[in-house]
Amino acid sequence: MRQLSFLMLLNILLITGCSKGGSDAPALTSVSGVVMSKGKPMPGVNLEFRPEKSGAPSYATTNETGEFVLSYSDGREGAVPGSHTVKMIESFAPTSADGGDSPPPARPPGPPKEKTMKIEVKEDTTSMELSFD
Template identity: 45%
Template sequence: MTIQRALAATTLFAMVILIGCSDSGPALEGVTGTITKNGVPFVGAQLEFYPEGPGAASYGKSDEQGNFRLRYSTGKPGAVIGNHKVTVIGGSTNGAEVEEEPVEDPIEGETKLAPVSNPDAAGRRGRNDGGPKSIEGIPAVVKEGEKNHVIIELD
């Protein structure tokens, strides 16, 4: 009887280890992007990508060139595959001039986005009007198996 119990306990322990080590959760794809305002890099903005389906949000922060990389809520790189609504919190232009050249051959998988409505109208203050302005509802798509580089242009 003790051999059967030991075998059952060992099997249960092995199953718990395998389940605990498995890569559970929704499928993610890597996401990079660039955010600009009136053609100038938008620096220090917090970007939050909220999936319209199952899954948690992904987050990123724009650097001096307006570039960002997303991380899922668990810390893994990427975002849930599918449609998202993006919220941009804070940020400012760095005053650098940007050359305006037409893009003839955009990067494969690149998505060019614009705010759903006037950013000033959509802006809101954080808790008790003390936080930075945010812009909500910007659409974005994360595609499976593609290089996802999202471009967000604010007016």
């Protein structure tokens, strides 16, 4: 009986300790947008929005039309409001509009292109256009 009570208490502690969005979870702002290069959308760009003050980063990868939606590190949609260092890294993973397998694109010589910039995510920010140029 004592062992059963201990196991029940342990399960309750694990469930409450591992739940998402607890009272200490930061408020997030929904952020989506598009990454462009020379006026054309860029598919397969990996994005990292790292807050300069506090909070965990948010991530996204652009789809075949260059669009993205940020996800916070705990899986919720959005980013912490405030100043962020944004890192964009071009990916060479194949993308296909129909979801099927496609041959990998010819990779240009050298490392993937990377760009870092500062972005302010305001509480009323909903959409943005980022330039990879």
